[in-house]
Amino acid sequence: xxxxxxxxxxxxxxxxxxxxxxxxxxxxxxxxxxxxxxxxxxxxxxxxxxxxxxxxxxxxxxxxxxxxxxxxxxxxxxxxxxxxxxxxxxxxxxxxxxxxxxxxxxxxxxxxxxxxxxxxxxxxxxxxxxxxxxxxxxxxxxxxxxxxxxxxxxxxxxxxxxxxxxxxxxxxxxxxxxxxxxxxxxxxxxxxxxxxxxxxxxxxxxxx
Amino acid sequence: xxxxxxxxxxxxxxxxxxxxxxxxxxxxxxxxxxxxxxxxxxxxxxxxxxxxxxxxxxxxxxxxxxxxxxxxxxxx
Numbered sequence: 001x002x003x004x005x006x007x008x009x010x011x012x013x014x015x016x017x018x019x020x021x022x023x024x025x026x027x028x029x030x031x032x033x034x035x036x037x038x039x040x041x042x043x044x045x046x047x048x049x050x051x052x053x054x055x056x057x058x059x060x061x062x063x064x065x066x067x068x069x070x071x072x073x074x075x076x077x078x079x080x081x082x083x084x085x086x087x088x089x090x091x092x093x094x095x096x097x098x099x100x101x102x103x104x105x106x107x108x109x110x111x112x113x114x115x116x117x118x119x120x121x122x123x124x125x126x127x128x129x130x131x132x133x134x135x136x137x138x139x140x141x142x143x144x145x146x147x148x149x150x151x152x153x154x155x156x157x158x159x160x161x162x163x164x165x166x167x168x169x170x171x172x173x174x175x176x177x178x179x180x181x182x183x184x185x186x187x188x189x190x191x192x193x194x195x196x197x198x199x200x201x202x203x204x205x206x207x208x
Numbered sequence: 209x210x211x212x213x214x215x216x217x218x219x220x221x222x223x224x225x226x227x228x229x230x231x232x233x234x235x236x237x238x239x240x241x242x243x244x245x246x247x248x249x250x251x252x253x254x255x256x257x258x259x260x261x262x263x264x265x266x267x268x269x270x271x272x273x274x275x276x277x278x279x280x281x282x283x284x
Contacts, residue, residue, distance in 0.1 A: 002269070130253040146256060146268055153279075155279075171276075
């Protein structure tokens, strides 16, 4: 089974915020809550880089670990979701998440119930697929319609990729190779540094 | 008479102490609603991707693979 993941190509993102708009429109997200947002580094400086950020649907999600009422669950597709009927809106998950994905709405359709809100990978919630109840609480369930998240599918520069983690990683790796780059921008060395090059001279022969 | 008074006192005391009992606070594992599989057919969803109907896991996975590759501009 696929493990659903997002990845954003900083070389392609043009900070158009189309993904943010698509997410808000598709899921009826109220003002004040952004399930997805675009972060720009060195904004206004030549060479600035933007990246679209939302819930990364972690394999070992800290929001799941800290939730006092255990309202989070992971689907077989690796999508991290939460049950708003169980959520008490304490906000612990918001503090635990390194991406600021779970947010506490204060008004609008979701906020009236005092529940945390987060990206669902357009997979809805525990209610029946495509039901009105699911749509009202969590937004659209595109995954059950045979579609991928709206933010990724409508990205005009295809900077934001969403879907099976293996597939989106392969797509991104192909791009990197086509740019004439290699493991220096993609791989273990980028994340953890290159190994120290030591002299590997042949050992001296032992004289008998 | 003293026996009756004692019995009433015991009953009253037992009733009063009942309020000091503690309800179990263990989280009920069934509290969360089980989620349906994404390929499960819903009653009437007019938004299914064209060429695909709910209820078929293999078809759903093929549909998702196709959509995935739709993001790959080197494969077009």
